[in-house]
Amino acid sequence: MSNDVIAPKSIPAKRELTTVPRFSDRVFRGIVTGGGFSSLLILGLIFAFLAYQGFSVLRSQGIHFITGSAWEVVTDDSGNIIASDTKFGLAAMLIGTMLCAIIAVVIAVPISVLTSLYLTFYAPPFIKKIMIAVIDLMAAFPSILFGLWGFFILMPSVEYWAKLLHKYFGFIPFFKMEVPIYTRSPFVAGVVLAVMIIPIITSVSREIFSQTPLDRIQAAYALGATRWSMVKAVALPYARSGVVGGAMLGLGRAMGETVAVYTVLNVVYQVNWHVLLGAGGNVASMILLKFGEAGPQEIKALMAAGLVLFLLTLLVNSLANLIVKSSGGKGR
């Protein structure tokens, strides 16, 4: 190692001080900004292409595509489609989508809130760490796994619960049964979806609960509150809107679910308000069912149905994210 300092042959010219980014930075920023806008581009393209493909159906059916509940492709003797009699109305499946998703949310929200309360305020650190990992893992399970498990393991139990519900709460219109078919009902689908969305709602609510200001918690304890009075007086009011947002994220996920619903639900194209009856469907599973044997015209209708589903889930998700964001916490 020599300590010789190599003297520069000539003093370099003074560099100009400026805030204008260099060329390399401008290129860098350009590329990164371009990448950043890809999500906008992709969402825009999804909308544009689905709308383009479904446009003819949407135009010919008009508002009936949303309000009508008949899905019939009428052909004449030689197999040509008679456009005037062909009806594409999505209402039956939209109702089914909402029913399944709402059942799922109604079941999942209390369980998730209780679980996240446990994780935030009750669990010892060791159990807390394991359970958070377990719940995150459950969120990563593939949906077909939930479908198969729901079909083989959960369905027999849920049928039994459905019978109990019918027996004791049969006076409520939703639980009425004219024909006793309890298998593969929207209720079963709702329960499976509930299991699927519990991890999402739990992790969102847990994050919001864990942001509860510590001084308020300690103030409650100092005033002699039990753990539950503290939760009731401090944590629940603080986290209320965040939990609502988490529930809506779960709702969005439940509405778009395809394979799990297709596996456990008897997809029949009809309006079915009786959640225990074994017939129903949601938009996504209907698309998957009809896709196999659909002709060109029906494919266009399915694209339009996909567009409706896309807009619906986008709306619910955006609303949910806005609520979660405005509730003080950062997003999930």
Added chain:
Amino acid sequence: MTTISAVVPQKPWAKSSQEKLIAAGIVVLSIIATYAFVEVTPLKGKLAYFVSYFFIYVILDSLYSLTTHGVSAAKDSIAKGFITAGVFVAVMPMISILLTVFMRGRRGLNWNLFANDMSVNSVNDPIGQGGLLHALLGTAILVAIALIISLPIGILTALYLTEVKGRFASPIRFLVQAMSGVPSIVAGLFILSAIVYPITKSYSGIMGSLALSILMIPTIARTSEEVLLLIPNDLREAGVALGGTQWRTVAMVVVPAAKSGLITAVILGIARVAGETAPIVLLTGGGERVNANPFSGPMGSLPFYIWKAFAVGTEESITRAWAGIFVLLAIVMVLFVAARFLGERRTSK
């Protein structure tokens, strides 16, 4: 030699042995009471036991608290009972799923599974013939291509949100979140309407990969963003202070510092799409033989294999479906544990 007696730390909040005994006594008492209750009333079945145990325990526990500590303590024990029950209900499905997959999947597992494809066998053949090599290979190719597409886009999005912080950062963040809610079937329909129908008119692996990357980008972008936000600003300032341009700072300081976190993002992205079924069913055509060319011909994949075997519904095919699920779940869990491990290391540093 003097002995130093260490001060034993006191825990005034800890339960005394008497309290522990009483708590155990309440549990035993409610088990006995539950048994008696179910025997006496016409209720039957596991559900009856669980439900009546829950109520009897909550009632006994709250009565005890009421007599010793008053009304608010009783309310506290009721709440605690409900919260414990909630946790139990939330964890039950998970345990049930893992056990089921293990018990049922085990029957269909054998080494032939990883050496053969289904080109000469049908799903109804005895277990031991045929295999899911084509599905494993297909899933690997589909996910790899999806990763090649999504990784740059996802990380560029995250860099835009954390490094460039342009005027549109918050709307873009919002859109990325919205994109993570796009149903998988819509992603499949989009690729159908944009590429398959107008241009290629045939199903192939690459179409599936394109749909998967739509689902993968938001996962990678959001996880990477979180990771990049954890990088201390000192590093960025140090990079700039050394005379580096922003590009050099990001490429040589920020990204290397976040490397393990970015790998976590990639793993989570893979785990997100590896089991995705709906777009695969719509787009890949689901072949039965090993096909390593994603650009032509139908391509099998694990979700499709499970999907098809389940749809046939015979005993052999269902066993095959569970074996497929076993393999798929094993992959997802390994990825997940890897992501956790890397994440732990990152936060502990």
